[in-house]
Structure formats: structure tokens, C-alpha cells
Amino acid sequence: MDSNQKRFVEDALDLLNELDEGLLQLEANPQATAPLEQVFRTMHTIKGGANMFGFENIGNLAHHLETLYDFVRQGKMQVTDGLISITLHAFDKVRDLLQEKDATKIANAAELNDHLKIAIEFLKNAESTNIAGANQTKIGKDELATFFLRITPTINITQDGNHPLVFILKDLEALGTAQTFCYSNAGNEVANWDMFLSTTFPQTEVESYFIFVDKECRLEITHLASGDLFGCKEFVKYIDNHRSTPVDPTALFELAQKSAAKVKTDSVQEPDDETSSKNKKKNHNDTYIKVSKRKIDDLLNWISELIILQAQLVNTSSGVNSQELTEVTEHLEMITNHLRDTSLEIGLVPMETLVTKFKRLVRDLSKSLNKKVNFLSEGADTEMDKDLIELMTEPMIHIIRNCIDHGIETPDERKAKGKAEHGTVKLKAFNTNSYVNIVISDDGKGIDKEKVLAKAIEKGIVSATDSLTTDEILNLIFHAGLSTASKISDVSGRGVGMDVVKQKINDLRGYVTVKSEMGKGTSVHIKLPLSRSIIEGLLVKVDETRYIVPLNVVDRIDRINYENLCLDNLVNKSVLVNEELLSVFSLRHRFHAKTNAPKTTDVISVTVNGVRKGISVDRIEGKMQTVMKPLGDVYQQQDFIAGSTILGDGSLALVLDPSRLFQMSNN
Amino acid sequence: MNNESFPYLTFALGEEKFAIPVEHVQEVVEFGQVTKVPNAPNYMLGIINLRGRVLPLLDTKQKLGLPATILTQKSRIMVLDIQGENDKNIQIGALVDVAREVVDIAEKEIHDAPEFENLKTATPITGIVNNQGNITMIMDIKKVFSVKEVLEINQSLN
Numbered sequence: 169m170d171s172n173q174k175r176f177v178e179d180a181l182d183l184l185n186e187l188d189e190g191l192l193q194l195e196a197n198p199q200a201t202a203p204l205e206q207v208f209r210t211m212h213t214i215k216g217g218a219n220m221f222g223f224e225n226i227g228n229l230a231h232h233l234e235t236l237y238d239f240v241r242q243g244k245m246q247v248t249d250g251l252i253s254i255t256l257h258a259f260d261k262v263r264d265l266l267q268e269k270d271a272t273k274i275a276n277a278a279e280l281n282d283h284l285k286i287a288i289e290f291l292k293n294a295e296s297t298n299i300a301g302a303n304q305t306k307i308g309k310d311e312l313a314t315f316f317l318r319i320t321p322t323i324n325i326t327q328d329g330n331h332p333l334v335f336i337l338k339d340l341e342a343l344g345t346a347q348t349f350c351y352s353n354a355g356n357e358v359a360n361w362d363m364f365l366s367t368t369f370p371q372t373e374v375e376s377y378f379i380f381v382d383k384e385c386r387l388e389i390t391h392l393a394s395g396d397l398f399g400c401k402e403f404v405k406y407i408d409n410h411r412s413t414p415v416d417p418t419a420l421f422e423l424a425q426k427s428a429a430k431v432k433t434d435s436v437q438e439p440d441d442e443t444s445s446k447n448k449k450k451n452h453n454d455t456y457i458k459v460s461k462r463k464i465d466d467l468l469n470w471i472s473e474l475i476i477l478q479a480q481l482v483n484t485s486s487g488v489n490s491q492e493l494t495e496v497t498e499h500l501e502m503i504t505n506h507l508r509d510t511s512l513e514i515g516l517v518p519m520e521t522l523v524t525k526f527k528r529l530v531r532d533l534s535k536s537l538n539k540k541v542n543f544l545s546e547g548a549d550t551e552m553d554k555d556l557i558e559l560m561t562e563p564m565i566h567i568i569r570n571c572i573d574h575g576i577e578t579p580d581e582r583k584a585k586g587k588a589e590h591g592t593v594k595l596k597a598f599n600t601n602s603y604v605n606i607v608i609s610d611d612g613k614g615i616d617k618e619k620v621l622a623k624a625i626e627k628g629i630v631s632a633t634d635s636l637t638t639d640e641i642l643n644l645i646f647h648a649g650l651s652t653a654s655k656i657s658d659v660s661g662r663g664v665g666m667d668v669v670k671q672k673i674n675d676l677r678g679y680v681t682v683k684s685e686m687g688k689g690t691s692v693h694i695k696l697p698l699s700r701s702i703i704e705g706l707l708v709k710v711d712e713t714r715y716i717v718p719l720n721v722v723d724r725i726d727r728i729n730y731e732n733l734c735l736d737n738l739v740n741k742s743v744l745v746n747e748e749l750l751s752v753f754s755l756r757h758r759f760h761a762k763t764n765a766p767k768t769t770d771v772i773s774v775t776v777n778g779v780r781k782g783i784s785v786d787r788i789e790g791k792m793q794t795v796m797k798p799l800g801d802v803y804q805q806q807d808f809i810a811g812s813t814i815l816g817d818g819s820l821a822l823v824l825d826p827s828r829l830f831q832m833s834n835n
Numbered sequence: 836m837n838n839e840s841f842p843y844l845t846f847a848l849g850e851e852k853f854a855i856p857v858e859h860v861q862e863v864v865e866f867g868q869v870t871k872v873p874n875a876p877n878y879m880l881g882i883i884n885l886r887g888r889v890l891p892l893l894d895t896k897q898k899l900g901l902p903a904t905i906l907t908q909k910s911r912i913m914v915l916d917i918q919g920e921n922d923k924n925i926q927i928g929a930l931v932d933v934a935r936e937v938v939d940i941a942e943k944e945i946h947d948a949p950e951f952e953n954l955k956t957a958t959p960i961t962g963i964v965n966n967q968g969n970i971t972m973i974m975d976i977k978k979v980f981s982v983k984e985v986l987e988i989n990q991s992l993n
Binding site: 473476477713714755759760797798799801802803805806809812814819820821822832 | 868870871872873874875879882883884887888889890891893925926927
């Protein structure tokens with residue numbers, strides 16, 4: 169493959185991600201023009217590139233699919249599930265092919281022909297129905313309208329009641345963009361609902377929802393204006409102000425007409441709301457250049473060296489009594505720190521691509537499992553190390569699969585429980601200090617604590633006499649060989665997986681915990697270090713060796729007499745530290761037993777996997793931020809040492825991996 | 836006969852003289868500070884800081900089953916570049932009693948190695964050079980310091 173083709177493949181893979189994103193948006197919102205345009209544009213770009221660089225088969229496929237979407241653009245056809253599905257599948261194949269990175273294989277792939285056939289077939293069908301019902305199917309954006317609905321129940325009903333009316337409102341909200349206010353009278357009963365709804369469905373359709381409840385309520389429906397009034401700030405503000413007091417329909421109507429006129433002029437300036445906001449964000453972030461990962465890695469390596477050298481300089485210059493030297497050193501330190509921070513950011517990319525992947529996963533999975541699932545994401549612009557994103561993709565896919573397969577109930581079950589038919593899987597990402605937090609939660613049935621415990625006892629993972637806290641029981645799901653699903657599905661439930669998930673996250677020096685409430689849902693919280701090489705820790709000394717305890721797990725430090733640590737004669741191998749019994753791992757006892765012990769020892773309380781433990785050292789020397797270096801392949805088995813770091817005086821300190829340290833002490 | 840000759844670095848372990856191809860040697864440094872890594876076999880002396888790089892340090896003699904090296908003024912660390920797993924090169928430091936010189940040895944001077952019994956491990960030697968009774972053994976460093984073997988020994992210890 170020549171370099172141009174390589175570049176095409178790289179670009180096309182990016183474009184395919186955008187395409188996926190657009191298609192999913194389009195599926196969720198079939199009448200929206202912005203995603204449609206995006207899909208059309210992206211396909212067009214792929215087509216052009218493919219033809220130019222000798223992948224005519226991809227170009228041909230893209231061409232036919234593009235034609236389909238052109239029909240949609242012209243209003244001759246509607247976006248259907250089928251259309252989205254064949255497009256997604258066709259481009260999945262293209263993606264698989266491109267990832268092979270083999271020009272002849274790509275150019276000769278016969279598999280694409282199948283997809284091409286499907287697309288042509290679809291096109292034919294579309295054309296034939298088109299001629300027949302061109303007028304009927306034509307639905308443009310113009311028919312989008314905003315309605316005001318005032319529903320006054322004639323029976324006594326409460327907001328959280330189980331009356332069909334409540335569900336009808338929910339269904340109506342699903343027709344488009346909606347905002348509902350509920351006004352109650354003194355007895356906590358519903359006086360009336362005011363709903364603002366912008367939808368492409370005609371008024372008659374909306375009214376038809378009330379056919380079966382016309383005796384239980386009175387409906388006033390007003391066609392406020394054509395177009396989506398939610399795009400107009402004044403309108404939104406106006407209805408927002410009426411949260412507690414019902415609006416006056418006449419005043420509302422006047423405002424709506426005014427707003428509608430405004431929306432029209434606005435929309436001329438901003439052709440498509442959704443994409444323009446996205447573009448704005450990108451423009452704001454300057455221009456982009458593509459840089460090879462290797463160059464960034466090199467840069468980071470050099471900066472690591474610089475940080476070490478800088479620490480040595482500080483150390484050396486402190487021995488020299490020179491004002492000038494101190495000033496230069498301090499200045500250099502400041503610049504080095506800036507350089508470190510900036511360089512770390514270079515390697516970070518937003519999680520957006522991951523989110524698109526997950527949306528796709530949720531869509532496919534929920535379809536195949538006959539469940540209805542919405543996927544929400546928050547903080548997709550949170551930045552993460554690119555390697556980290558790649559390493560985390562599999563584990564996170566696994567968690568989401570579990571959410572949908574085990575967590576979310578079938579629509580019938582959900583209805584029976586009084587939940588919305590659509591389950592929700594939510595991904596939330598945010599930064600804290602030097603960590604990236606990812607929370608994946610669902611509103612499904614939750615984890616059955618008792619079942620997990622029973623299973624764990626049955627498998628001998630814990631004994632029946634152990635008294636475990638709720639958190640400890642829930643976190644047993646990360647144990648190898650434990651699955652509570654009574655039936656094994658294709659998707660999950662073999663009991664392999666969650667332990668691998670945990671292992672992977674541990675390897676990245678991250679943490680994972682799970683919280684769950686029966687009937688309400690489950691959330692998995694993953695915490696990952698921003699950078700894989702820079703850590704903050706406590707520098708401690710044991711005998712002549714220095715260790716570093718990562719600061720993120722440290723809770724507190726206590727100084728006790730060394731004799732208290734001599735546990736050999738005790739049944740309960742715990743030490744009383746700060747009036748709390750702690751199982752303490754003595755580094756001196758285990759690794760440096762030969763030399764004479766000091767009088768006192770510092771016990772560092774750490775929380776590992778949700779459990780409080782202690783590490784005892786001779787002396788704590790201070791806190792430091794440092795670059796971690798791997799120990800090398802020959803020390804693979806000493807994995808309780810995560811790495812080493814060079815101290816200011818040129819000597820080395822060993823970075824402990826607390827969770828592995830305790831794992832080792834258990835064996 | 837092949838008349839080509841290649842440069843070798845010669846060094847000594849106790850009374851015995853060895854040589855390794857120079858291409859595997861990055862440099863030779865004096866023994867400085869070493870940081871012991873706990874729970875590792877004895878021949879793994881720890882890690883050293885080589886101008887900002889962290890290298891594992893192995894005691895060549897212990898690795899070969901001989902008594903531990905006693906540090907002297909002449910003790911040296913050979914920084915070796917050897918092929919590890921997945922064709923990835925790894926660097927290690929090997930402690931030897933004396934590092935001598937770089938000499939050219941013609942291939943025809945190298946004879947097949949006889950079976951040695953004083954070295955406990957499977958003979959890690961590719962050949963010997965007999966210079967009028969002055970014997971130099973060509974060490975098979977790939978074998979002596981193979982990562983795979985190091986890990987296996989490690990595993991049996993744990």
C-alpha cells in the first residue's frame with residue numbers, strides 16, 4: 169500500500185466513525201436535517217477518496233448508499249430502521265476491510281458485493297414505491313410544528329399515579345421535543361398538565377392519543393406555530409418562567425408567533441443547529457495537525473529525562489551557596505513543570521470516538537436482545553490518553569454489555585414494575601485531580617446481593633461465616649468464575665469478563681468499584697490515572713531502600729512502636745492503629761528482616777479495593793511527584809513493584825503497587 | 836576456511852576468561868549504587884541508574900551457578916543489549932570481576948566447545964579459543980541472560 173492509500177485508510181476510518189455517529193443521530197431523530205446532511209457529506213467524501221485511491225468497490229458501494237440518502241434529502245423517501253441498518257452493516261464491512269491495511273485485499277474484497285446488492289435492491293424498492301406514493305411520503309422539515317396542549321383531568325389523579333393518562337403523556341413526549349409542567353391543586357392531585365411539544369406529527373395524530381381517555385380528561389390543543397420553538401431562547405425562557413403558574417394561552421400564542429418568525433431568520437443564519445455548535449467548538453480549539461504517536465512518545469521520554477535531571481539540579485544546587493544559581497534553578501523548575509503539563513496534554517484525546525462506538529453497541533445489542541435502551545453520555549469531551557482509550561475500550565464494552573444483558577429488563581418487565589419502557593444506560597466521564605473518572609450506570613434491576621453471596625459461598629470464594637459489607641459482596645462480581653446469570657447468553661454470563669475487566673483496570677493503576685440497588689440499577693465507577701508514567705507518592709525508607717507509596721490510596725499515617733508489629737505470636741494478625749484494627753504489611757519484616765529494626769515505625773493506612781489495610785515502613789521522608797520507569801522484563805514476577813523512579817541524588821526508589829502487594833501477602 | 840575476524844570483549848569471572856561479541860555490549864561502567872528489588876532471586880542484584888535509564892543488574896557468576904561476586908576495585912558492569920521476547924531488545928547490566936579489552940578473533944580460531952562440568956547450567960558457551968594454553972571461552976549471552984529463562988527460574992523460586 170502506498171503512502172497515499174495509507175493516508176486514505178487513516179482518514180476513512182475517522183470518517184467512518186463520524187458516519188456512525190451521524191447515522192445513529194439520524195435514527196434517533198429521522199426528521200432532522202443536520203445529521204442527514206452530515207451522513208450524506210461523509211459518504212460523499214468516502215466515495216471520492218475511495219475512487220481516487222483505487223478502491224472502486226468501496227466507492228461504488230458508497231455511491232449507491234449515497235443515492236438512497238439523496239432521496240431522503242429530496243423528501244422522496246423516509247429514514248427507516250432498514251435503511252439505517254443496511255448502511256451501518258455495509259460500512260462495518262468497509263471498516264473491517266480497511267483495518268486489514270492491505271490494498272489488494274481491500275480492492276478485491278468480494279464481500280462488499282453482497283452489501284452492494286442489498287443497497288441496489290433497496291434502491292429499486294424505494295424507487296418503485298416512490299412513484300406510487302410520492303405525495304404521501306413527502307414530509308419535509310416545514311411540517312415541524314409546535315403545539316401547546318392543556319390536559320385537564322376530570323377524575324382524581326396524582327402525578328405518580330398509574331393511570332394510562334400518565335403514560336400517554338410520556339408517549340407524546342417521545343414524539344419530538346417536549347416540555348411538560350404539572351400543576352397540582354391542594355390535595356396533591358393533578359389540576360392540569362401543560363405540555364409544549366414540537367413534533368413532525370400532525371395535530372390529528374396527536375389528538376388521536378386521547379381517544380381512549382376522552383371521558384377522563386379535557387384536552388385543549390393549540391397549534392402555536394410551525395417550526396421548532398424550542399430553538400428560540402425567548403420562547404424557552406417564557407415557558408420556563410411558568411413552571412409554577414400556568415400560562416395564559418392567548419399571550420402564549422402571540423409570543424409563539426413572534427418567536428416563530430425569529431426562528432426562521434435565525435435558521436437562515438445558522439443552517440443546522442447541531443452541527444454548527446459542534447463546528448464552533450472545533451474552530452475554537454484552533455487547527456489540528458496529525459502527528460505520529462512515536463514522535464509524541466519520544467517527546468514525553470525526553471521530558472521525563474528532563475524532570476529527573478531537574479530534580480538532580482535542585483539537589484546539587486542546594487549544596488552550593490549561590491543566589492544566582494538558586495534563581496536559575498527555580499526558574500528552570502517552573503518551566504519544566506509547565507513543559508511537563510503541556511506535554512502530557514498532547515497525548516490526550518477526547519473520549520468522543522469511544523462514545524460513538526458505545527452508542528452503536530447499545531443499538532445493536534438492544535435490538536438483538538429485544539430490549540429498549542437509550543444510551544446517554546455526559547462529558548464525552550473529557551480527555552484521556554489515547555493508549556488508555558484503546559486499552560479501556562474492551563473492558564468498557566464488557567460492562568455496557570452486562571448493563572444491557574443483565575441489568576435492563578425487557579420492556580414488559582419494566583412496564584410491570586412501573587418503569588419507562590426504555591431503559592437507560594448512561595456513561596459519564598469527568599476529571600478529578602490527576603484521574604479520569606468513568607461511571608457507567610443503568611436503571612435496570614440491579615445486582616441481587618444475596619444471589620452473589622450464595623454463589624460466592626458455593627464456589628468457595630468466601631466462607632459462609634465471613635461477615636461482609638454490602639460493598640464487599642457487590643465487588644465479588646469481579647472475582648474470577650462468578651456469574652449470577654442463571655442462563656448463559658451469547659452476550660455475557662460466562663463468569664469470565666468482570667475479573668478480566670478488573671485486571672485490565674488494575675494494570676493501568678486504576679480502580680473499579682460497583683454500586684447497586686435492587687430494582688433501581690447498577691453503576692460501575694472506573695477511576696484511571698491521567699498519565700501512565702507520572703505519579704504522586706509518599707517517599708518512604710525501609711532499611712537502606714526507598715519505596716514510593718502512590719498517594720491516591722493513602723488515607724492516613726500513624727507512628728507506632730515497632731514491637732507492636734511483631735505479630736507472630738498473635739492469632740489475630742491485626743495491629744491497633746488509631747483505635748482501629750488494621751491488617752498491616754510490614755515491608756521491613758517481609759523484605760529487610762536481617763538488619764536491626766528501628767524503635768518506631770510509620771504505618772500508612774491505605775484503601776485497596778475498598779478495604780482498609782496498613783503498610784508499615786521505617787520512616788516517611790516526604791511527598792513527591794515523579795516519573796515512573798518500568799523495571800524491565802526480568803522483574804515481571806515482582807509485580808508488586810509497579811516500577812522505579814530516580815530520586816534527586818541519582819539513587820533509585822521502588823514504586824509499590826499496593827493492591828498487588830496485599831495480593832502477594834495473601835498467597 | 837573462513838578468515839574473517841570479529842571484535843570481542845574479553846572479561847573474567849574468577850580465574851576463567853570469557854569473551855562476548857562486542858556488538859552486544861553497549862558500554863562498560865563501574866559499579867555504583869544498586870537498589871535491591873525484594874522477593875527476587877539472589878543473582879538478580881537489583882536495579883541501577885545509568886544516566887537516567889533504569890537497568891536490571893544481574894550477577895553473572897551467580898547466574899552461572901558460581902559463588903556470588905565479591906566486589907573489588909576491578910568489578911565492572913557490562914551493559915548488554917540482548918534480544919528479549921517478541922524480538923524486542925532489552926538492556927541489562929551484567930556484573931563481572933574484570934572487564935579486559937576488545938580483541939579481534941578470527942572465526943577459524945574458534946573451536947567447538949567441549950562439555951564443561953564445572954559450570955552447573957547447560958553449557959552456555961558457543962566455542963573456545965586456545966591461544967597456546969591460554970583458554971578464552973565465547974559466552975553464549977543469549978542463553979545466559981535469556982529473559983525467558985530468567986522468568987522460568989523466577990517462577991520456580993516463587
